[in-house]
Amino acid sequence: MTTIWVINANTTESMTDGIGRSARAVAAPGTVVVPVTNARGVPSLESHYDEAMSVPGVLEAVARGEEEGADGFVIACFSDPGLDAARELATGPVIGIAEAAMHAASHLGRGFSVVTTLSRSIGRSEELAERYGMDRFCRGMHACDLPVLALETDPQARRIVTDACRTALAVDGSDAVVLGCAGMADMCAQISAEIGAPVVDGVAAATLTVQSLVAMGLRTGKLGEYAKPPVKQLR
Amino acid sequence: MTTIWVINANTTESMTDGIGRSARAVAAPGTVVVPVTNARGVPSLESHYDEAMSVPGVLEAVARGEEEGADGFVIACFSDPGLDAARELATGPVIGIAEAAMHAASHLGRGFSVVTTLSRSIGRSEELAERYGMDRFCRGMHACDLPVLALETDPQARRIVTDACRTALAVDGSDAVVLGCAGMADMCAQISAEIGAPVVDGVAAATLTVQSLVAMGLRTGKLGEYAKPPVKQLR
Amino acid sequence: MTTIWVINANTTESMTDGIGRSARAVAAPGTVVVPVTNARGVPSLESHYDEAMSVPGVLEAVARGEEEGADGFVIACFSDPGLDAARELATGPVIGIAEAAMHAASHLGRGFSVVTTLSRSIGRSEELAERYGMDRFCRGMHACDLPVLALETDPQARRIVTDACRTALAVDGSDAVVLGCAGMADMCAQISAEIGAPVVDGVAAATLTVQSLVAMGLRTGKLGEYAKPPVKQLR
Amino acid sequence: MTTIWVINANTTESMTDGIGRSARAVAAPGTVVVPVTNARGVPSLESHYDEAMSVPGVLEAVARGEEEGADGFVIACFSDPGLDAARELATGPVIGIAEAAMHAASHLGRGFSVVTTLSRSIGRSEELAERYGMDRFCRGMHACDLPVLALETDPQARRIVTDACRTALAVDGSDAVVLGCAGMADMCAQISAEIGAPVVDGVAAATLTVQSLVAMGLRTGKLGEYAKPPVKQLR
Amino acid sequence: MTTIWVINANTTESMTDGIGRSARAVAAPGTVVVPVTNARGVPSLESHYDEAMSVPGVLEAVARGEEEGADGFVIACFSDPGLDAARELATGPVIGIAEAAMHAASHLGRGFSVVTTLSRSIGRSEELAERYGMDRFCRGMHACDLPVLALETDPQARRIVTDACRTALAVDGSDAVVLGCAGMADMCAQISAEIGAPVVDGVAAATLTVQSLVAMGLRTGKLGEYAKPPVKQLR
Amino acid sequence: MTTIWVINANTTESMTDGIGRSARAVAAPGTVVVPVTNARGVPSLESHYDEAMSVPGVLEAVARGEEEGADGFVIACFSDPGLDAARELATGPVIGIAEAAMHAASHLGRGFSVVTTLSRSIGRSEELAERYGMDRFCRGMHACDLPVLALETDPQARRIVTDACRTALAVDGSDAVVLGCAGMADMCAQISAEIGAPVVDGVAAATLTVQSLVAMGLRTGKLGEYAKPPVKQLR
Structure with a gap:
């Protein structure tokens, strides 16, 4: 039996529920998905500041998962917040959703497009694409100009995202699309x-x-x- | 139920057996592994010429798998021969073992080393690493100077490969090692x-x-x- | 006297004739051009699959040229099929036409455009541009959406290709254009x-x-x- | 008059003092240096985890400086923690010391070497070098294997760092050396x-x-x- | 007291005056700016040929500054002519204005645009951006199609340049703009x-x-x- | 009949003679080689300063060749001095010897080594390799620490260069060697x-x-x- 903690980096429980559903829908028999909500942070991550303030809570969740025997971790926010630090803390593997999505898309053709929520988050996504070696596959990043939480509440959200995906595919000449937000799962x-x-x-x-x-x-x-970090006195 | 054809690009049946064992050892319940030996080719791939001459047989196997309802394909040779053409032919996903191994290793740290058989095959591996965006993770490629088939017959083979891995790790300062031959599985x-x-x-x-x-x-x-290739008259 | 085998990678004799004319038109006195048609393959190369299936025939031609004393080889298809393997087989130099065209164009300014037949072949051309270090010069790849053999039969072909070249030059701000198909010579x-x-x-x-x-x-x-490949038993 | 807050990302006051001295030693007349110690964090940053846990305190200091009229900010830790988020918060410029040091060194020749404390921090420094476009100048990163706080307490520290600099210069053939820790100033x-x-x-x-x-x-x-981040409810 | 020679690479005195004003406007108390006009060259640099012919005069100015005790040098033309040779000659630092402008802009956001005079000079600017590692920040180079000296004489010049900057910002999605000519200061x-x-x-x-x-x-x-160049007999 | 001016960028006539011999030895029947010595410059180019001071004389030679009907030009110094400006001036093609040598070597295998005279000239060679897209083929640059003119006078020169080539080949694992000085032809x-x-x-x-x-x-x-440069008044 494999236990995977899937950590929602924001504090919105309903989004954690959706994330849990997406994870369970694909997991193999014998894989247990444990969805976790960040206990310290913000309702949605829409800036570098939001990301920075969410990381300590993500790491607390990883530390707790470690104690409770998690076999591995997913960081379920498209900015992959705290990934390096989480890899130091965890015994098992830790994967970010931007990381995994871009890798998967790279297996599906010569190039992919990313469709995300706000244009101000594209810089970070580009940085991650480069970090993972996926920039050579990424032909374009496209924002829907939808706030993260509107994905759940705006009745037009699915239409807007779908249109953005169709446009991205055509403009970029891509083979696949990556959804750039956990809330789009x-x-x-x-x-x-x-x-x-x-x-x-x-x-x-x-x-x-x-x-x-x-x-x-x-x-x-x-x-x-990525060895365990030296123990320090946290003030 | 998911059926995966795992195609050994060479004609050596005993290597197909080992490949099948490795695949089955990790597959989830409900995944059926079908190991296939290349019907046209050479006993081991140790040059660009060997690779080129093996590709038509690999593609024949993919075409046959397509007809028999395979859900996806693995090309089980570290030069990933015929990958692009196989993706045109297949309905389901096609993955090369160099591709998958390097991607997996990139999740395990900042850098990995590759340990392979012959030094003359390193050029091709470097080309693949770049193709997959994995060159930024690959810190070194190391040859054991063992012919592919000696992996099965040379009693020193495991010792030689292990030593090469240990050396690679130290010299490159890597976090992980990729085995650069299907015969090392x-x-x-x-x-x-x-x-x-x-x-x-x-x-x-x-x-x-x-x-x-x-x-x-x-x-x-x-x-x-990667659309289906236009039908041509093959002379 | 220098004898150069110019190998048409497809099986269309009329295209071989055109290739031979283009080669002879520029060769120095004392250079003998030997145009060769692929004996095993397809009438035109328009997919990765077509390319893969043509390579063994290209290599047979190289092997035959070796025996008959060729001083060097041209692989006359813009996907440069079998180039690495041919270099292993041949004693003299082997050059692909994409390779040579891009190198030449890089001497003529800061950037060039490529005009080719089908859009599905652009991925391979981009790969070659990178392989040869010519991606920094290549400002755009443009497809005419003409099948290869239409270059010989469609009375509008020259007009369509010319228009594509003019557009490419303007859109890309290029100094030169590379024709991306042997049939355009x-x-x-x-x-x-x-x-x-x-x-x-x-x-x-x-x-x-x-x-x-x-x-x-x-x-x-x-x-x-690129040493001679080890001799293997081809099944 | 220009007021610059120089934020020590760790909680060690004596290191803040040294940082303040280094900043004041070069500032022009009319520039006021305000050294600040992180109020929430760890005594020294020696892992990704340490860095992640220090960022909220760095950002609090930036927010406070904003209120008190700081004209600009220095983040005084070689991992440049929280740089992007600080740029969102601040009205004036924000510069990290790795960023500034590498830029300065790039003006002094074809290549530089970095000498830092622990080898485990080299990965992050490489990431920053790439982020800033300085990887093409950086010829090598060298660790002294000295903990950060030993720079103040170990009587051999200066000797060890000097030796590492001399070695780096020779091995890398560099024109200049960058000191990779605020504690080395x-x-x-x-x-x-x-x-x-x-x-x-x-x-x-x-x-x-x-x-x-x-x-x-x-x-x-x-x-x-880098617009001001949207206001969120921090839990 | 710091003495900085700011060398106008062309022979137009009025442009030297403007350069001097720009430099003095920002220099700290205690910094003396010495504007210098190239004694051998052309009235404006608008081609590779112009640049090449201006370099000996720039180097003469540097040699003279060396003798007269200059602490450092600015080469005030956006093609940074003679930078490497000047660094060999000078004891103090030598900085080109393209170099400094691009570095500064890289501190202000994720990407910048360059607005310059003639489109034929963009190739050189791209080369410099790459040389300095700034190509990853540069999102576009835009020409106003204004000759250099028209910046001083054309009453529409400021309007034209402003419009080009506004357009560049929007098209490129940049955070900042770099002015690509000393005459725009x-x-x-x-x-x-x-x-x-x-x-x-x-x-x-x-x-x-x-x-x-x-x-x-x-x-x-x-x-x-960058050691002093060996003494040679100049014919 | 094709007339090619081969311009020695330095003022040493004996080196021009050697250059002429090398060019004539390979030229086809019908190609006329015109070796030219730089009339203004230094006896050998061993610094950025030497290069900069030689360029005006190289350009004078190109302008003269233009008038006398040269069909093309070679700039025969491994720093390819004045190449861009010469391309503006000339009607026919202009090629530098570093450019041509690296391109040729890239056709001969996966990687080459460069063996040059002085280590201080390696920076410029690296810059050229990148400019031409040949850095991906160049596995190492090696200096013999021989002044340029010693190639003609030092009886050990050939031995020293040969040894450096052999070492480079082994250390770099290269397929070919490029000689990095016109004097080594x-x-x-x-x-x-x-x-x-x-x-x-x-x-x-x-x-x-x-x-x-x-x-x-x-x-x-x-x-x-690369259009003809605008006519300017040269002071």
């Missing part, structure tokens, strides 16, 4: 059907990446940069 | 235990990548470069 | 005259690159990756 | 004299970069990614 | 006010970069490439 | 024979590149950056 299958191209949800992709790494007995290398 | 767990660092076998990694993509309903985008 | 001079910019035909460029390398006594280095 | 002039090459201290460099940007009336662009 | 503050984004003048930026490097005691490393 | 064939690998002389390579471009009717594109 629910929309994945339906958008794919409408636009006739593969659409990747990072929550599902990251959950399966952790599941696969655990199945192979693989975890973060601990000989160097 | 059997050695993976033991080497990892000996060197105290994660060691990635591409056969396992590729099988699980295909399994995950199928679980998410993802396949190669067919709107452009 | 005949059009080169006339298009250049019409658009007022240098236009490069890869068949001519590759023939002269081989001629120059032979004149300098240069051939592929044989100490490592 | 005091050593800068003396090491430069001993090794006969320019040695860059990031605290001085960042202070002067902020001073220069303020003198030119330049601050972070606020039209997009 | 005077316009900097006003354009910034009009477009609501930071606008960088390289003359000011380079003067302050030299001032800062001198304050830190930093100069070009002299151990290798 | 004479040694090319003999070194190749001794080390058993292809050795490229840039003078021969550049002469043949110009000859080939002329044969194809190709010249620098004149629509943009």
Whole structure:
């Protein structure tokens, strides 16, 4: 049995529920998904400041998962907040949803497009694409100019995101689309059907990446940069 | 039920057996692994010429798998021969073992080393690392100077490969090691235990990548470069 | 006397004739051009699959040229099929027409555009541009959406290709244009005259690159990756 | 009069004092340096976890400086923690000491070496070098294997750092050395004299970069990614 | 007291005056700006040929400054002519205005645009952006199609440049604009006010970069490439 | 008949003679090689300063060749001095010997090494390799620490250069060697024979590149950056 903690980096419980559904929908028999809400942070991450303030809570969740025997972790926010620090803390693998989604999309063709919520978050996504070596596959990042929480409340949200995906595909000449927000996970299958191209949800992709790494007995290398951090007195 | 054809690009049946064992050892319940031996090709791939001459047989196997309802394909040779053409032919996802192994290793730290058989194959591996965006993670490629088939017959093979892994880890300052030959799959767990660092076998990694993509309903985008190839008269 | 085998990677004899004319038109006195048609393959290369299936025939031609004393080889298809393997087989230099055309164009200014037949072949051309270090010069790849064989039969073909060249030059702000198909060789001079910019035909460029390398006594280095391939039993 | 807050990202007051001395030693007449100690964090930053936990305190200091009329900010830790978020919060410019030091060193020759404390922090420094476009100048990163606080207490520290600088210069063939820790600022002039090459201290460099940007009336662009963050309820 | 020679690479005295004003407007108390006109060259630099013919005069000015005790040098032309050779000749730091402007702009956001005079000079600017590692920040280069000297004489010049800056900002999604000609220095503050984004003048930026490097005691490393050039007989 | 001016960038006549011999040895029947010595410059180019001071004389030679009907130009110094400006001036193609040599070597395998005279010139060579897109092929630059003119006078010169080539080949794992100085042209064939690998002389390579471009009717594109420079009053 493999237990994967899927950590919602924001404090909105309803989003955690959606994330849990997406993860469970793809997990293999024998994989237990534990959705977790950040206990310290903000209702949605829409700036570098929001991200920075959410990281300590994400790391607390990882530390708690460690104690309770989690086999691996998903950080379920498209800015992959706290990924490096979480890899130091955890024994098992830790995967961000931007990381997993971009990797998955790179297997589906020569190039993909990313469709995200706010244009101000594109800089961070570009940085992550480069960090993961996925910038050579990423042909464009497109914002819907929808706040994160509007994904749940705006009745037009699915239409707006679908249109953005269709446009991105055409403008970029891409083979696939990556949804750039954990809150879009629910929309994945339906958008794919409408636009006739593969659409990747990072929550599902990251959950399966952790599941696969655990199945192979693989975890973060601990000989160097990602060894357990030295114990310090936190003021 | 998910059926994955794992295609050994060479004609050596005993290597197909080992590949099948590695794939089955990690596959989830409900995943059926079908190991296939290349019907046209050479006993081992150790040059660009060997690779080129093996591709038509790999593609024949993919075409046959398509007809028999395969959900996805693994190309089980570290030069990932015929990958682009196979993606045109197949309906489901197609993953090479170099591709999957390098991606998996990139999740385990800042950098990995590759340990392969012959030094003359390093050029091709570097090309693949760049193609997949994994060159930024790859800190070194190391040859054991063992012919591929000696992996099965040379009693010193495991010792030689293990030593090369240990050296690579130290010289490159890597967090993980990738085994650069399908014939090394059997050695993976033991080497990892000996060197105290994660060691990635591409056969396992590729099988699980295909399994995950199928679980998410993802396949190669067919709107452009990877559409079915136009039918031609083959002379 | 320098003998250069110019190998048409497809099976269409009339295209071989055009290729031979282009090569002979620029060769120096003392250079003998031997045009060769692929004996095993497809009438035109328009997919990764087509390319993969053509490679064994290209390599057979190289092997035959080796026996008959060829001083060097041109692979006359813009996907440069089988280039690495051919370099292993041949004693003299082997040059692809995409390789030679892009190199030549890089000498003519800060950037060039490529005009090719089908949009689905652009991915491969981009890959080659990167492989040759020419991506920094390539400002755009443009498809005419003409099948390869239509270049010979469609009376509008020259007009369509010329228009695409003119547009590419303007949109990309390029200094020169590369014709991205061996079947366009005949059009080169006339298009250049019409658009007022240098236009490069890869068949001519590759023939002269081989001629120059032979004149300098240069051939592929044989100490490592490109040594003669080990002899194998081909099934 | 220009007021620059120089924020020590850790909680060690004596290190703040040294940082203040280094900044004041180079500031122009009319520039007021305000050294600030992180009120929430750890005594030294030696892991990704340490960095992540220090960021909220750094951002609190920036917010306080904003209220008190600071003209610009220096983040005085070589991992430049919280830089993007601080740029969102601040009206004036914000510069990290790794950023400033690498930029300054790039003006002094073709390449520089970085000498830092612990080898586990090199990964983060490489990431920053790439982020700033300085990776093409950085020829090597070298660790002294000294904990940060040992820089103040170990009587051998200066000798060890000097030796590492001399070695780095020779091994990398560099034109200059960058000191990779705020705690090394005091050593800068003396090491430069001993090794006969320019040695860059990031605290001085960042202070002067902020001073220069303020003198030119330049601050972070606020039209997009770095606009003030939306107000959120922090739990 | 710090003495900085600011060398106008062309022979137009009125432009030297404007350059001097821009430099003095930002220099700290205690910094003496010495504006110098190239004694051998052309009235404006608008081609590679112009640049090449101006370099000997720039180097003569540097040699003269050396003799007269200059602490550092600015090369005040956006092609940074003769920078490497000047670094060999000078004892103190030498900075080009393209270099300084792009570095400064990189501190102000994720990306900047360059607005320059003639489109034919964009190639050189791109080359410099790459050389300085600033290509990753540069999102676009835009020409006004104004000759250099028209900046002083054309009453529409300021309007044309302002419009180009506004367009560049919008098209590129940039955070800041770099003015790509020493002759635009005077316009900097006003354009910034009009477009609501930071606008960088390289003359000011380079003067302050030299001032800062001198304050830190930093100069070009002299151990290798930038050692004094061997004395030769110039014919 | 094709007339190629081969311009020695320095003022040493004996070196011009050697350059002329190398060019003529490979030129096709019908190609006339005109060796030219720089009338204004230094006896050898061994610094950025030397290079800068030699460029006006190189450009004078190009202008003279233009008037006398030269079909193309070679700039015969490994720093390719004045290449961009010469391309503006000339009607026919202009090729530098570093450019041609690196391009030729890239056709001979996966990677090459450069062996040059002084270590201080390596920075410039690296810059050129990047400019030409050849950095991905260049595995190492190695200095012999021989002054340029010692190549003609030091009886040990050939031995020293040969040894450096052999070492470079082994250390870098290269397929070929590029000789990084026009003064080494004479040694090319003999070194190749001794080390058993292809050795490229840039003078021969550049002469043949110009000859080939002329044969194809190709010249620098004149629509943009490389149009004739505007006429200016040179002071």
